[in-house]
Amino acid sequence: MPELPEVETVRRGLAPVFEGATFTRVDQRRADLRLPFPQDFAKRLIGRRVLKLRRRAKYLIAELDDGEALVMHLGMSGSFRIDKGASLANTHIAKGQNPAHDHVVFHFDNGASVTYNDPRRFGCMLLLHSNEIEKHPLFEGLGIEPLGNEMNAQKLADELHGRKTSLKAALLDQGNIAGLGNIYVCEALHRAGLSPFRAAGSVVDVSGKPMPTLERLARAIKDVLREAIEAGGSSLRDHRQTDGSLGYFQHNFRVYDREGEPCPTKDCKGVVARKMQNGRSTFYCPVCQK
DNA sequence: CTGTGTTCCTGTTCGC
DNA sequence: TGCGAACAGGAACACA
Known part of the structure:
Protein backbone atom coordinates (compact mmCIF):
# COMPACT_ATOMS: atom_id res chain seq x y z
CA MET A 1 0.00 0.00 0.00
CA GLY A 141 21.31 7.36 0.71
CA LEU A 142 17.82 8.80 1.16
CA GLY A 143 16.99 12.02 -0.62
CA ILE A 144 15.02 15.00 0.62
CA GLU A 145 11.61 14.96 2.23
CA PRO A 146 9.26 16.19 -0.48
CA LEU A 147 7.18 18.12 2.06
CA GLY A 148 10.22 19.55 3.83
CA ASN A 149 11.64 23.04 3.61
CA GLU A 150 14.52 21.99 1.38
CA MET A 151 12.15 20.92 -1.39
CA ASN A 152 12.06 23.44 -4.21
CA ALA A 153 12.74 23.86 -7.93
CA GLN A 154 16.43 24.49 -7.41
CA LYS A 155 16.81 21.32 -5.36
CA LEU A 156 15.01 19.34 -8.05
CA ALA A 157 17.35 20.86 -10.62
CA ASP A 158 20.34 19.70 -8.60
CA GLU A 159 18.96 16.18 -8.36
CA LEU A 160 17.86 15.78 -11.97
CA HIS A 161 20.59 17.65 -13.78
CA GLY A 162 22.43 15.45 -16.26
CA ARG A 163 20.38 12.36 -15.44
CA LYS A 164 19.75 10.23 -18.51
CA THR A 165 17.16 7.99 -16.96
CA SER A 166 13.48 8.73 -17.40
CA LEU A 167 11.86 11.45 -15.36
CA LYS A 168 9.58 8.89 -13.78
CA ALA A 169 12.42 6.59 -12.71
CA ALA A 170 14.30 9.55 -11.26
CA LEU A 171 11.32 10.60 -9.16
CA LEU A 172 10.80 7.03 -7.96
CA ASP A 173 14.45 6.88 -6.87
CA GLN A 174 14.37 7.33 -3.09
CA GLY A 175 17.86 8.75 -3.27
CA ASN A 176 16.56 11.86 -5.01
CA ILE A 177 13.22 12.44 -3.32
CA ALA A 178 12.25 10.10 -0.53
CA GLY A 179 8.65 9.02 -0.20
CA LEU A 180 7.19 9.02 -3.69
CA GLY A 181 5.98 5.73 -5.14
CA ASN A 182 4.32 4.63 -8.33
CA ILE A 183 0.95 6.25 -7.68
CA TYR A 184 2.08 9.69 -6.63
CA VAL A 185 4.79 9.95 -9.27
CA CYS A 186 2.17 9.29 -11.95
CA GLU A 187 -0.16 11.80 -10.37
CA ALA A 188 2.47 14.52 -9.88
CA LEU A 189 3.74 14.20 -13.44
CA HIS A 190 0.24 14.55 -14.81
CA ARG A 191 -0.42 17.61 -12.69
CA ALA A 192 2.84 19.13 -13.87
CA GLY A 193 2.10 18.32 -17.52
CA LEU A 194 5.35 16.40 -17.87
CA SER A 195 5.91 13.13 -19.72
CA PRO A 196 7.12 10.24 -17.55
CA PHE A 197 9.29 9.08 -20.44
CA ARG A 198 11.41 12.16 -21.10
CA ALA A 199 14.93 12.23 -19.78
CA ALA A 200 15.10 13.45 -16.22
CA GLY A 201 17.86 15.88 -17.11
CA SER A 202 15.74 17.45 -19.82
CA VAL A 203 13.57 19.32 -17.33
CA VAL A 204 16.56 21.29 -16.09
CA ASP A 205 17.02 24.58 -17.84
CA VAL A 206 20.75 24.89 -18.36
CA SER A 207 20.52 28.67 -18.56
CA GLY A 208 20.17 28.70 -14.80
CA LYS A 209 17.30 31.16 -15.10
CA PRO A 210 14.07 30.65 -13.23
CA MET A 211 12.74 27.22 -14.10
CA PRO A 212 8.99 27.33 -14.54
CA THR A 213 8.89 23.65 -15.43
CA LEU A 214 10.59 22.66 -12.20
CA GLU A 215 8.51 25.11 -10.21
CA ARG A 216 5.45 23.36 -11.56
CA LEU A 217 6.84 19.95 -10.75
CA ALA A 218 7.80 20.89 -7.20
CA ARG A 219 4.35 22.41 -6.70
CA ALA A 220 2.62 19.33 -8.13
CA ILE A 221 4.53 16.94 -5.88
CA LYS A 222 3.77 18.92 -2.75
CA ASP A 223 0.14 19.45 -3.67
CA VAL A 224 -0.64 15.85 -4.46
CA LEU A 225 1.04 14.57 -1.29
CA ARG A 226 -0.66 17.12 0.93
CA GLU A 227 -4.05 16.45 -0.57
CA ALA A 228 -3.57 12.72 -0.22
CA ILE A 229 -2.57 12.99 3.44
CA GLU A 230 -5.60 15.16 4.06
CA ALA A 231 -7.77 12.45 2.49
CA GLY A 232 -6.30 9.77 4.73
CA GLY A 233 -4.17 8.28 1.96
CA SER A 234 -5.33 6.00 -0.81
CA SER A 235 -7.07 2.68 -0.29
CA LEU A 236 -6.56 0.31 -3.17
CA ARG A 237 -7.84 -3.22 -2.82
CA ASP A 238 -9.64 -2.37 0.43
CA HIS A 239 -6.56 -1.40 2.35
CA ARG A 240 -7.50 0.04 5.71
CA GLN A 241 -6.20 2.70 8.03
CA THR A 242 -5.21 1.74 11.55
CA ASP A 243 -8.75 2.29 12.77
CA GLY A 244 -10.19 0.13 10.00
CA SER A 245 -11.46 3.05 7.93
CA LEU A 246 -10.66 3.61 4.29
CA GLY A 247 -8.60 6.45 2.87
CA TYR A 248 -10.37 8.06 -0.03
CA PHE A 249 -7.73 9.78 -2.12
CA GLN A 250 -8.04 7.06 -4.76
CA HIS A 251 -11.23 8.80 -5.84
CA ASN A 252 -9.12 11.83 -6.65
CA PHE A 253 -6.63 10.03 -8.87
CA ARG A 254 -6.38 11.81 -12.19
CA VAL A 255 -4.55 9.09 -14.08
CA TYR A 256 -3.49 6.23 -11.81
CA ASP A 257 -5.61 3.13 -12.47
CA ARG A 258 -7.67 5.13 -14.97
CA GLU A 259 -6.57 3.67 -18.28
CA GLY A 260 -9.07 4.46 -21.02
CA GLU A 261 -10.76 7.30 -19.16
CA PRO A 262 -10.76 10.83 -20.56
CA CYS A 263 -7.88 13.00 -19.40
CA PRO A 264 -9.16 15.27 -16.62
CA THR A 265 -7.04 18.22 -17.74
CA LYS A 266 -9.24 21.11 -18.79
CA ASP A 267 -9.76 21.24 -22.55
CA CYS A 268 -7.53 18.20 -23.09
CA LYS A 269 -9.02 15.62 -25.46
CA GLY A 270 -6.56 12.90 -24.49
CA VAL A 271 -7.30 9.49 -23.03
CA VAL A 272 -5.38 8.08 -20.11
CA ALA A 273 -2.91 5.43 -21.26
CA ARG A 274 -0.93 2.77 -19.46
CA LYS A 275 2.55 1.59 -20.37
CA MET A 276 5.07 -0.59 -18.64
CA GLN A 277 8.14 1.34 -17.63
CA ASN A 278 10.98 -0.31 -15.72
CA GLY A 279 8.64 -3.17 -14.96
CA ARG A 280 5.89 -1.04 -13.46
CA SER A 281 2.73 0.51 -14.82
CA THR A 282 2.88 4.12 -15.81
CA PHE A 283 -0.44 5.92 -16.22
CA TYR A 284 -0.32 9.16 -18.19
CA CYS A 285 -1.99 11.36 -20.78
CA PRO A 286 -0.12 11.17 -24.09
CA VAL A 287 -1.64 14.50 -25.15
CA CYS A 288 -1.02 16.99 -22.35
CA GLN A 289 2.06 15.50 -20.72
CA LYS A 290 5.04 16.76 -22.71
C1' DC B 1 29.12 5.56 -11.47
C1' DT B 2 24.71 5.00 -13.99
C1' DG B 3 20.83 2.66 -15.54
C1' DT B 4 18.13 -1.55 -15.99
C1' DG B 5 16.35 -5.99 -14.80
C1' DT B 6 15.52 -9.52 -11.19
C1' DT B 7 14.12 -10.92 -6.89
C1' DC B 8 11.88 -11.45 -2.46
C1' DC B 9 6.36 -13.16 -1.25
C1' DT B 10 1.20 -13.84 -1.36
C1' DG B 11 -3.17 -12.44 -3.10
C1' DT B 12 -6.38 -10.77 -6.53
C1' DT B 13 -7.99 -10.08 -11.03
C1' DC B 14 -8.35 -11.10 -15.83
C1' DG B 15 -8.67 -13.74 -20.07
C1' DC B 16 -9.54 -18.10 -22.03
C1' DT C 1 -16.42 -22.65 -12.73
C1' DG C 2 -11.54 -23.55 -13.17
C1' DC C 3 -6.94 -22.37 -14.12
C1' DG C 4 -2.83 -20.18 -15.31
C1' DA C 5 -0.86 -15.70 -16.34
C1' DA C 6 -0.31 -11.09 -15.24
C1' DC C 7 -0.04 -7.80 -12.01
C1' DA C 8 0.10 -5.32 -7.30
C1' DG C 9 1.39 0.48 -3.37
C1' DG C 10 8.86 -1.23 -2.38
C1' DA C 11 13.53 -1.42 -2.74
C1' DA C 12 18.01 -4.15 -2.37
C1' DC C 13 20.89 -6.40 -5.27
C1' DA C 14 23.33 -8.16 -9.42
C1' DC C 15 24.92 -7.05 -13.59
C1' DA C 16 26.00 -4.58 -18.29
Missing part, protein backbone atom coordinates in the same frame (compact mmCIF):
# COMPACT_ATOMS: atom_id res chain seq x y z
CA PRO A 2 2.14 2.60 1.36
CA GLU A 3 3.75 5.61 -0.17
CA LEU A 4 4.45 8.72 1.85
CA PRO A 5 0.81 9.80 2.37
CA GLU A 6 -0.22 6.33 3.52
CA VAL A 7 2.73 6.02 5.89
CA GLU A 8 1.99 9.46 7.27
CA THR A 9 -1.65 8.46 7.73
CA VAL A 10 -0.53 5.36 9.59
CA ARG A 11 1.80 7.46 11.74
CA ARG A 12 -1.04 9.75 12.72
CA GLY A 13 -3.20 6.78 13.56
CA LEU A 14 -0.57 5.03 15.65
CA ALA A 15 0.91 8.05 17.42
CA PRO A 16 -1.85 8.37 20.06
CA VAL A 17 -1.35 4.72 21.01
CA PHE A 18 2.45 4.60 20.82
CA GLU A 19 3.52 7.91 22.29
CA GLY A 20 3.91 7.80 26.05
CA ALA A 21 3.07 4.11 26.17
CA THR A 22 5.34 1.33 27.42
CA PHE A 23 5.69 -2.07 25.75
CA THR A 24 4.47 -4.78 28.12
CA ARG A 25 4.60 -7.70 25.71
CA VAL A 26 5.71 -8.27 22.11
CA ASP A 27 4.64 -11.31 20.12
CA GLN A 28 7.02 -11.92 17.24
CA ARG A 29 5.62 -14.75 15.17
CA ARG A 30 8.38 -15.38 12.68
CA ALA A 31 12.10 -14.84 12.35
CA ASP A 32 12.08 -12.45 9.43
CA LEU A 33 10.18 -10.26 7.04
CA ARG A 34 12.20 -8.89 4.14
CA LEU A 35 15.00 -8.62 6.66
CA PRO A 36 15.57 -10.66 9.82
CA PHE A 37 14.13 -9.22 13.01
CA PRO A 38 16.80 -7.84 15.35
CA GLN A 39 18.32 -10.16 17.94
CA ASP A 40 16.21 -10.26 21.10
CA PHE A 41 13.61 -8.06 19.43
CA ALA A 42 10.86 -8.53 22.00
CA LYS A 43 13.19 -8.49 24.97
CA ARG A 44 14.72 -5.19 23.92
CA LEU A 45 11.31 -3.55 23.55
CA ILE A 46 9.60 -4.73 26.70
CA GLY A 47 9.71 -2.09 29.42
CA ARG A 48 10.68 0.66 26.98
CA ARG A 49 8.51 3.72 26.69
CA VAL A 50 7.90 5.40 23.34
CA LEU A 51 8.85 9.07 23.38
CA LYS A 52 7.78 9.94 19.88
CA LEU A 53 6.58 8.33 16.65
CA ARG A 54 7.98 10.10 13.63
CA ARG A 55 8.39 9.44 9.92
CA ARG A 56 11.34 9.65 7.56
CA ALA A 57 10.54 8.87 3.91
CA LYS A 58 8.42 5.70 4.08
CA TYR A 59 9.86 4.62 7.44
CA LEU A 60 8.10 4.92 10.78
CA ILE A 61 10.47 5.56 13.68
CA ALA A 62 9.47 5.09 17.30
CA GLU A 63 12.02 6.83 19.53
CA LEU A 64 12.43 4.90 22.78
CA ASP A 65 13.40 6.05 26.26
CA ASP A 66 16.70 4.14 26.20
CA GLY A 67 18.08 5.91 23.15
CA GLU A 68 17.15 3.17 20.74
CA ALA A 69 14.60 3.49 17.97
CA LEU A 70 12.15 1.00 16.55
CA VAL A 71 12.25 1.46 12.78
CA MET A 72 9.41 0.04 10.72
CA HIS A 73 8.79 -0.16 6.98
CA LEU A 74 5.53 -1.43 5.50
CA GLY A 75 6.92 -2.65 2.20
CA MET A 76 4.21 -3.27 -0.35
CA SER A 77 1.51 -4.89 1.73
CA GLY A 78 2.12 -4.04 5.38
CA SER A 79 -0.58 -2.59 7.61
CA PHE A 80 -1.25 -2.00 11.28
CA ARG A 81 -4.41 -2.69 13.21
CA ILE A 82 -5.12 -1.15 16.59
CA ASP A 83 -7.09 -3.06 19.16
CA LYS A 84 -8.09 -0.87 22.05
CA GLY A 85 -7.84 -2.34 25.48
CA ALA A 86 -10.77 -3.77 27.41
CA SER A 87 -12.50 -4.71 24.18
CA LEU A 88 -9.97 -7.35 23.30
CA ALA A 89 -12.75 -9.88 23.45
CA ASN A 90 -14.45 -7.94 20.71
CA THR A 91 -11.41 -7.79 18.52
CA HIS A 92 -12.42 -8.27 14.95
CA ILE A 93 -10.23 -9.04 12.03
CA ALA A 94 -10.23 -6.14 9.65
CA LYS A 95 -11.47 -7.04 6.22
CA GLY A 96 -8.66 -8.10 3.97
CA GLN A 97 -6.38 -9.08 6.83
CA ASN A 98 -5.63 -12.75 6.99
CA PRO A 99 -4.58 -13.52 10.59
CA ALA A 100 -1.99 -15.93 9.19
CA HIS A 101 -0.06 -12.81 8.20
CA ASP A 102 -0.15 -11.15 11.61
CA HIS A 103 3.60 -11.18 12.18
CA VAL A 104 4.01 -8.94 15.21
CA VAL A 105 1.70 -7.87 18.02
CA PHE A 106 2.76 -5.03 20.31
CA HIS A 107 1.03 -4.84 23.70
CA PHE A 108 1.15 -1.60 25.69
CA ASP A 109 0.59 -0.61 29.28
CA ASN A 110 -2.28 1.62 28.16
CA GLY A 111 -4.23 -1.53 27.35
CA ALA A 112 -4.00 -1.22 23.59
CA SER A 113 -2.37 -3.65 21.22
CA VAL A 114 -1.11 -3.02 17.71
CA THR A 115 -0.87 -5.82 15.15
CA TYR A 116 1.41 -5.72 12.13
CA ASN A 117 0.03 -7.68 9.18
CA ASP A 118 2.01 -8.14 5.96
CA PRO A 119 1.09 -10.88 3.44
CA ARG A 120 4.01 -10.30 1.08
CA ARG A 121 6.50 -9.69 3.89
CA PHE A 122 8.33 -6.94 2.03
CA GLY A 123 8.29 -4.84 5.19
CA CYS A 124 10.96 -4.79 7.86
CA MET A 125 11.57 -3.87 11.49
CA LEU A 126 14.87 -2.74 12.95
CA LEU A 127 16.22 -1.54 16.25
CA LEU A 128 18.84 1.17 15.81
CA HIS A 129 20.52 3.62 18.10
CA SER A 130 18.61 6.82 17.59
CA ASN A 131 21.67 8.86 16.72
CA GLU A 132 22.88 6.32 14.18
CA ILE A 133 19.75 6.09 12.07
CA GLU A 134 20.92 8.54 9.45
CA LYS A 135 24.17 6.64 9.07
CA HIS A 136 22.48 3.29 8.56
CA PRO A 137 22.74 1.91 5.01
CA LEU A 138 18.96 2.05 4.60
CA PHE A 139 18.92 5.73 5.45
CA GLU A 140 22.18 7.31 4.40
Whole structure:
Protein backbone atom coordinates (compact mmCIF):
# COMPACT_ATOMS: atom_id res chain seq x y z
CA MET A 1 0.00 0.00 0.00
CA PRO A 2 2.14 2.60 1.36
CA GLU A 3 3.75 5.61 -0.17
CA LEU A 4 4.45 8.72 1.85
CA PRO A 5 0.81 9.80 2.37
CA GLU A 6 -0.22 6.33 3.52
CA VAL A 7 2.73 6.02 5.89
CA GLU A 8 1.99 9.46 7.27
CA THR A 9 -1.65 8.46 7.73
CA VAL A 10 -0.53 5.36 9.59
CA ARG A 11 1.80 7.46 11.74
CA ARG A 12 -1.04 9.75 12.72
CA GLY A 13 -3.20 6.78 13.56
CA LEU A 14 -0.57 5.03 15.65
CA ALA A 15 0.91 8.05 17.42
CA PRO A 16 -1.85 8.37 20.06
CA VAL A 17 -1.35 4.72 21.01
CA PHE A 18 2.45 4.60 20.82
CA GLU A 19 3.52 7.91 22.29
CA GLY A 20 3.91 7.80 26.05
CA ALA A 21 3.07 4.11 26.17
CA THR A 22 5.34 1.33 27.42
CA PHE A 23 5.69 -2.07 25.75
CA THR A 24 4.47 -4.78 28.12
CA ARG A 25 4.60 -7.70 25.71
CA VAL A 26 5.71 -8.27 22.11
CA ASP A 27 4.64 -11.31 20.12
CA GLN A 28 7.02 -11.92 17.24
CA ARG A 29 5.62 -14.75 15.17
CA ARG A 30 8.38 -15.38 12.68
CA ALA A 31 12.10 -14.84 12.35
CA ASP A 32 12.08 -12.45 9.43
CA LEU A 33 10.18 -10.26 7.04
CA ARG A 34 12.20 -8.89 4.14
CA LEU A 35 15.00 -8.62 6.66
CA PRO A 36 15.57 -10.66 9.82
CA PHE A 37 14.13 -9.22 13.01
CA PRO A 38 16.80 -7.84 15.35
CA GLN A 39 18.32 -10.16 17.94
CA ASP A 40 16.21 -10.26 21.10
CA PHE A 41 13.61 -8.06 19.43
CA ALA A 42 10.86 -8.53 22.00
CA LYS A 43 13.19 -8.49 24.97
CA ARG A 44 14.72 -5.19 23.92
CA LEU A 45 11.31 -3.55 23.55
CA ILE A 46 9.60 -4.73 26.70
CA GLY A 47 9.71 -2.09 29.42
CA ARG A 48 10.68 0.66 26.98
CA ARG A 49 8.51 3.72 26.69
CA VAL A 50 7.90 5.40 23.34
CA LEU A 51 8.85 9.07 23.38
CA LYS A 52 7.78 9.94 19.88
CA LEU A 53 6.58 8.33 16.65
CA ARG A 54 7.98 10.10 13.63
CA ARG A 55 8.39 9.44 9.92
CA ARG A 56 11.34 9.65 7.56
CA ALA A 57 10.54 8.87 3.91
CA LYS A 58 8.42 5.70 4.08
CA TYR A 59 9.86 4.62 7.44
CA LEU A 60 8.10 4.92 10.78
CA ILE A 61 10.47 5.56 13.68
CA ALA A 62 9.47 5.09 17.30
CA GLU A 63 12.02 6.83 19.53
CA LEU A 64 12.43 4.90 22.78
CA ASP A 65 13.40 6.05 26.26
CA ASP A 66 16.70 4.14 26.20
CA GLY A 67 18.08 5.91 23.15
CA GLU A 68 17.15 3.17 20.74
CA ALA A 69 14.60 3.49 17.97
CA LEU A 70 12.15 1.00 16.55
CA VAL A 71 12.25 1.46 12.78
CA MET A 72 9.41 0.04 10.72
CA HIS A 73 8.79 -0.16 6.98
CA LEU A 74 5.53 -1.43 5.50
CA GLY A 75 6.92 -2.65 2.20
CA MET A 76 4.21 -3.27 -0.35
CA SER A 77 1.51 -4.89 1.73
CA GLY A 78 2.12 -4.04 5.38
CA SER A 79 -0.58 -2.59 7.61
CA PHE A 80 -1.25 -2.00 11.28
CA ARG A 81 -4.41 -2.69 13.21
CA ILE A 82 -5.12 -1.15 16.59
CA ASP A 83 -7.09 -3.06 19.16
CA LYS A 84 -8.09 -0.87 22.05
CA GLY A 85 -7.84 -2.34 25.48
CA ALA A 86 -10.77 -3.77 27.41
CA SER A 87 -12.50 -4.71 24.18
CA LEU A 88 -9.97 -7.35 23.30
CA ALA A 89 -12.75 -9.88 23.45
CA ASN A 90 -14.45 -7.94 20.71
CA THR A 91 -11.41 -7.79 18.52
CA HIS A 92 -12.42 -8.27 14.95
CA ILE A 93 -10.23 -9.04 12.03
CA ALA A 94 -10.23 -6.14 9.65
CA LYS A 95 -11.47 -7.04 6.22
CA GLY A 96 -8.66 -8.10 3.97
CA GLN A 97 -6.38 -9.08 6.83
CA ASN A 98 -5.63 -12.75 6.99
CA PRO A 99 -4.58 -13.52 10.59
CA ALA A 100 -1.99 -15.93 9.19
CA HIS A 101 -0.06 -12.81 8.20
CA ASP A 102 -0.15 -11.15 11.61
CA HIS A 103 3.60 -11.18 12.18
CA VAL A 104 4.01 -8.94 15.21
CA VAL A 105 1.70 -7.87 18.02
CA PHE A 106 2.76 -5.03 20.31
CA HIS A 107 1.03 -4.84 23.70
CA PHE A 108 1.15 -1.60 25.69
CA ASP A 109 0.59 -0.61 29.28
CA ASN A 110 -2.28 1.62 28.16
CA GLY A 111 -4.23 -1.53 27.35
CA ALA A 112 -4.00 -1.22 23.59
CA SER A 113 -2.37 -3.65 21.22
CA VAL A 114 -1.11 -3.02 17.71
CA THR A 115 -0.87 -5.82 15.15
CA TYR A 116 1.41 -5.72 12.13
CA ASN A 117 0.03 -7.68 9.18
CA ASP A 118 2.01 -8.14 5.96
CA PRO A 119 1.09 -10.88 3.44
CA ARG A 120 4.01 -10.30 1.08
CA ARG A 121 6.50 -9.69 3.89
CA PHE A 122 8.33 -6.94 2.03
CA GLY A 123 8.29 -4.84 5.19
CA CYS A 124 10.96 -4.79 7.86
CA MET A 125 11.57 -3.87 11.49
CA LEU A 126 14.87 -2.74 12.95
CA LEU A 127 16.22 -1.54 16.25
CA LEU A 128 18.84 1.17 15.81
CA HIS A 129 20.52 3.62 18.10
CA SER A 130 18.61 6.82 17.59
CA ASN A 131 21.67 8.86 16.72
CA GLU A 132 22.88 6.32 14.18
CA ILE A 133 19.75 6.09 12.07
CA GLU A 134 20.92 8.54 9.45
CA LYS A 135 24.17 6.64 9.07
CA HIS A 136 22.48 3.29 8.56
CA PRO A 137 22.74 1.91 5.01
CA LEU A 138 18.96 2.05 4.60
CA PHE A 139 18.92 5.73 5.45
CA GLU A 140 22.18 7.31 4.40
CA GLY A 141 21.31 7.36 0.71
CA LEU A 142 17.82 8.80 1.16
CA GLY A 143 16.99 12.02 -0.62
CA ILE A 144 15.02 15.00 0.62
CA GLU A 145 11.61 14.96 2.23
CA PRO A 146 9.26 16.19 -0.48
CA LEU A 147 7.18 18.12 2.06
CA GLY A 148 10.22 19.55 3.83
CA ASN A 149 11.64 23.04 3.61
CA GLU A 150 14.52 21.99 1.38
CA MET A 151 12.15 20.92 -1.39
CA ASN A 152 12.06 23.44 -4.21
CA ALA A 153 12.74 23.86 -7.93
CA GLN A 154 16.43 24.49 -7.41
CA LYS A 155 16.81 21.32 -5.36
CA LEU A 156 15.01 19.34 -8.05
CA ALA A 157 17.35 20.86 -10.62
CA ASP A 158 20.34 19.70 -8.60
CA GLU A 159 18.96 16.18 -8.36
CA LEU A 160 17.86 15.78 -11.97
CA HIS A 161 20.59 17.65 -13.78
CA GLY A 162 22.43 15.45 -16.26
CA ARG A 163 20.38 12.36 -15.44
CA LYS A 164 19.75 10.23 -18.51
CA THR A 165 17.16 7.99 -16.96
CA SER A 166 13.48 8.73 -17.40
CA LEU A 167 11.86 11.45 -15.36
CA LYS A 168 9.58 8.89 -13.78
CA ALA A 169 12.42 6.59 -12.71
CA ALA A 170 14.30 9.55 -11.26
CA LEU A 171 11.32 10.60 -9.16
CA LEU A 172 10.80 7.03 -7.96
CA ASP A 173 14.45 6.88 -6.87
CA GLN A 174 14.37 7.33 -3.09
CA GLY A 175 17.86 8.75 -3.27
CA ASN A 176 16.56 11.86 -5.01
CA ILE A 177 13.22 12.44 -3.32
CA ALA A 178 12.25 10.10 -0.53
CA GLY A 179 8.65 9.02 -0.20
CA LEU A 180 7.19 9.02 -3.69
CA GLY A 181 5.98 5.73 -5.14
CA ASN A 182 4.32 4.63 -8.33
CA ILE A 183 0.95 6.25 -7.68
CA TYR A 184 2.08 9.69 -6.63
CA VAL A 185 4.79 9.95 -9.27
CA CYS A 186 2.17 9.29 -11.95
CA GLU A 187 -0.16 11.80 -10.37
CA ALA A 188 2.47 14.52 -9.88
CA LEU A 189 3.74 14.20 -13.44
CA HIS A 190 0.24 14.55 -14.81
CA ARG A 191 -0.42 17.61 -12.69
CA ALA A 192 2.84 19.13 -13.87
CA GLY A 193 2.10 18.32 -17.52
CA LEU A 194 5.35 16.40 -17.87
CA SER A 195 5.91 13.13 -19.72
CA PRO A 196 7.12 10.24 -17.55
CA PHE A 197 9.29 9.08 -20.44
CA ARG A 198 11.41 12.16 -21.10
CA ALA A 199 14.93 12.23 -19.78
CA ALA A 200 15.10 13.45 -16.22
CA GLY A 201 17.86 15.88 -17.11
CA SER A 202 15.74 17.45 -19.82
CA VAL A 203 13.57 19.32 -17.33
CA VAL A 204 16.56 21.29 -16.09
CA ASP A 205 17.02 24.58 -17.84
CA VAL A 206 20.75 24.89 -18.36
CA SER A 207 20.52 28.67 -18.56
CA GLY A 208 20.17 28.70 -14.80
CA LYS A 209 17.30 31.16 -15.10
CA PRO A 210 14.07 30.65 -13.23
CA MET A 211 12.74 27.22 -14.10
CA PRO A 212 8.99 27.33 -14.54
CA THR A 213 8.89 23.65 -15.43
CA LEU A 214 10.59 22.66 -12.20
CA GLU A 215 8.51 25.11 -10.21
CA ARG A 216 5.45 23.36 -11.56
CA LEU A 217 6.84 19.95 -10.75
CA ALA A 218 7.80 20.89 -7.20
CA ARG A 219 4.35 22.41 -6.70
CA ALA A 220 2.62 19.33 -8.13
CA ILE A 221 4.53 16.94 -5.88
CA LYS A 222 3.77 18.92 -2.75
CA ASP A 223 0.14 19.45 -3.67
CA VAL A 224 -0.64 15.85 -4.46
CA LEU A 225 1.04 14.57 -1.29
CA ARG A 226 -0.66 17.12 0.93
CA GLU A 227 -4.05 16.45 -0.57
CA ALA A 228 -3.57 12.72 -0.22
CA ILE A 229 -2.57 12.99 3.44
CA GLU A 230 -5.60 15.16 4.06
CA ALA A 231 -7.77 12.45 2.49
CA GLY A 232 -6.30 9.77 4.73
CA GLY A 233 -4.17 8.28 1.96
CA SER A 234 -5.33 6.00 -0.81
CA SER A 235 -7.07 2.68 -0.29
CA LEU A 236 -6.56 0.31 -3.17
CA ARG A 237 -7.84 -3.22 -2.82
CA ASP A 238 -9.64 -2.37 0.43
CA HIS A 239 -6.56 -1.40 2.35
CA ARG A 240 -7.50 0.04 5.71
CA GLN A 241 -6.20 2.70 8.03
CA THR A 242 -5.21 1.74 11.55
CA ASP A 243 -8.75 2.29 12.77
CA GLY A 244 -10.19 0.13 10.00
CA SER A 245 -11.46 3.05 7.93
CA LEU A 246 -10.66 3.61 4.29
CA GLY A 247 -8.60 6.45 2.87
CA TYR A 248 -10.37 8.06 -0.03
CA PHE A 249 -7.73 9.78 -2.12
CA GLN A 250 -8.04 7.06 -4.76
CA HIS A 251 -11.23 8.80 -5.84
CA ASN A 252 -9.12 11.83 -6.65
CA PHE A 253 -6.63 10.03 -8.87
CA ARG A 254 -6.38 11.81 -12.19
CA VAL A 255 -4.55 9.09 -14.08
CA TYR A 256 -3.49 6.23 -11.81
CA ASP A 257 -5.61 3.13 -12.47
CA ARG A 258 -7.67 5.13 -14.97
CA GLU A 259 -6.57 3.67 -18.28
CA GLY A 260 -9.07 4.46 -21.02
CA GLU A 261 -10.76 7.30 -19.16
CA PRO A 262 -10.76 10.83 -20.56
CA CYS A 263 -7.88 13.00 -19.40
CA PRO A 264 -9.16 15.27 -16.62
CA THR A 265 -7.04 18.22 -17.74
CA LYS A 266 -9.24 21.11 -18.79
CA ASP A 267 -9.76 21.24 -22.55
CA CYS A 268 -7.53 18.20 -23.09
CA LYS A 269 -9.02 15.62 -25.46
CA GLY A 270 -6.56 12.90 -24.49
CA VAL A 271 -7.30 9.49 -23.03
CA VAL A 272 -5.38 8.08 -20.11
CA ALA A 273 -2.91 5.43 -21.26
CA ARG A 274 -0.93 2.77 -19.46
CA LYS A 275 2.55 1.59 -20.37
CA MET A 276 5.07 -0.59 -18.64
CA GLN A 277 8.14 1.34 -17.63
CA ASN A 278 10.98 -0.31 -15.72
CA GLY A 279 8.64 -3.17 -14.96
CA ARG A 280 5.89 -1.04 -13.46
CA SER A 281 2.73 0.51 -14.82
CA THR A 282 2.88 4.12 -15.81
CA PHE A 283 -0.44 5.92 -16.22
CA TYR A 284 -0.32 9.16 -18.19
CA CYS A 285 -1.99 11.36 -20.78
CA PRO A 286 -0.12 11.17 -24.09
CA VAL A 287 -1.64 14.50 -25.15
CA CYS A 288 -1.02 16.99 -22.35
CA GLN A 289 2.06 15.50 -20.72
CA LYS A 290 5.04 16.76 -22.71
C1' DC B 1 29.12 5.56 -11.47
C1' DT B 2 24.71 5.00 -13.99
C1' DG B 3 20.83 2.66 -15.54
C1' DT B 4 18.13 -1.55 -15.99
C1' DG B 5 16.35 -5.99 -14.80
C1' DT B 6 15.52 -9.52 -11.19
C1' DT B 7 14.12 -10.92 -6.89
C1' DC B 8 11.88 -11.45 -2.46
C1' DC B 9 6.36 -13.16 -1.25
C1' DT B 10 1.20 -13.84 -1.36
C1' DG B 11 -3.17 -12.44 -3.10
C1' DT B 12 -6.38 -10.77 -6.53
C1' DT B 13 -7.99 -10.08 -11.03
C1' DC B 14 -8.35 -11.10 -15.83
C1' DG B 15 -8.67 -13.74 -20.07
C1' DC B 16 -9.54 -18.10 -22.03
C1' DT C 1 -16.42 -22.65 -12.73
C1' DG C 2 -11.54 -23.55 -13.17
C1' DC C 3 -6.94 -22.37 -14.12
C1' DG C 4 -2.83 -20.18 -15.31
C1' DA C 5 -0.86 -15.70 -16.34
C1' DA C 6 -0.31 -11.09 -15.24
C1' DC C 7 -0.04 -7.80 -12.01
C1' DA C 8 0.10 -5.32 -7.30
C1' DG C 9 1.39 0.48 -3.37
C1' DG C 10 8.86 -1.23 -2.38
C1' DA C 11 13.53 -1.42 -2.74
C1' DA C 12 18.01 -4.15 -2.37
C1' DC C 13 20.89 -6.40 -5.27
C1' DA C 14 23.33 -8.16 -9.42
C1' DC C 15 24.92 -7.05 -13.59
C1' DA C 16 26.00 -4.58 -18.29
